Amino acid sequence: MGERIDPVVNDLSRPFWDAAAAGRLVLPHCRRTGRAFWPPSPSSPYGGGEVEWREVAPRGRLAASVVYRRLFQKPLAPCLPYGIGLVELDCGVRLQAHVARPDEADAPRAGDQVALYFATLPGGSVPVLHAGQAAHDRP
């Protein structure tokens, strides 16, 4: 068995990963206030109350990013260097996403509008969140 890279999927997080497998981005929302939030919670962080998962537009602004020059996770050796972006969605939630090939000219830069999409990483069996140039078509 290789080094773990798959996320922990359980009853609380399963709606996110089920949607991800279908290529859709869903987030938990506070039913009372309508606000989206992250990370998942069994009750709303905005005063408690019921939660429902809703699809959100997979777009946002790249607020900041980092670039891995050193390998920590062995399965990701073929990806190095890779980036991680902090993406602000229109709904106000921030998510972190993998950014492939950050040194290339068309890699997204901080301040750019980016598209979020799901793809697997080496060693992984579950599609995980990626950010790329909003103009690009994604599989």
Next chain:
Amino acid sequence: MDLAGRTAIIGVGASRFERRPEASVLEFAGAALDAALADAGLERGQIDGLIVQVGSPRGADYDTVAETFGLSPRFCSQTWSHGRFAATVLTHAAMAVTTGMATRVACLMAMKNSDIGRIGEADNPFFHEQFRENGGPHGEDGAIGMASPIAGAAMAFDLYCRRYGKDRELLAEIPLAFRAHARLTDEAVMRGELTMADYLMSRPVVEPLRLHDCSPVGDGAVCMIVAAAGPARGVTIAGMQGLRAGRETFVFAPVGLGVGQQSTRRLTRAEALAQPVWTMAGAGPDSIDVAGLYDSFSPLPLYALEDFGFCEVGEALDWIQGGRIRLGGALPVNTSGGQLSQAQMNGWGQIRELVTQLRGEAGARQVPEARRALWASVGGDALLLERS
């Protein structure tokens, strides 16, 4: 019940700081405990409280410590196996003494890192933290490749530089200043000369941070004994502040930077000057002679300087220049080298140094007339110490 000034650190001690994979962490713990007891003029049997930070798997848990060293405490506690709880441990000790739960509390941080690889790698016992439910303790997310604590520090610093339009190379003054201080000790892990050229050439790890922005792993222990204020050599705990948590908090960013789910509303100057550690002690930044600021990664002290009101928000990178945080400057910071150069001791080495400074025992590093010191972490916990 008012805690201000009721307790004192009556003894401090440390092991050697080194990388010795073949050692037992209990050897480091015992060296620090015995040094602190000797410093306080106490016997082991006089310790009736024990609070441990770190514990297994990097350190020894409170029960092992008590059994191994023949202590019989009636009040014990322990915080988790990371940094960020140094001031909290001493605060718990002050609370225990003030409320009569214990009279002399040994506060111990002992850990050994040299044999467990880097956090984030598969052979490190903390590997699974990046898969912790709802994210790792420093923003890690192993499923997308966001591994190791450095990534959270790098993300916050990238956002900070963009938000305030700052040149990231200004950060060099933090590791350079602390290295200059470490060279005045005989115990720092990193004591070689560090120049700006060395810094600029240093290997990028997770950009925008480089190798010299990271504290080196090491082995060692620090022990401090808290008792009622009074002894002549004691250093009084005049102010205390706990750790923050919540959606406005990210452990490697100031309040309101906009990392994770934080808002973008920074503390106002009035709010910074009203932090609990200041109000409890009836003091402010202008009264501080020497400071210890948590520095596992070099950007972290910047945020503490802003959140505790030493300078305006967004100005710390400029404020630290020109020798201001070096010995001889207006606010010497981490005068024994901090975690970046002395040793990564979860902030405990810095608090020990402040006690040494306030007792006037810092030798070549002595800040003249040091009477009041602040230790603070970006996460919010803080201590204000005064010469008794």
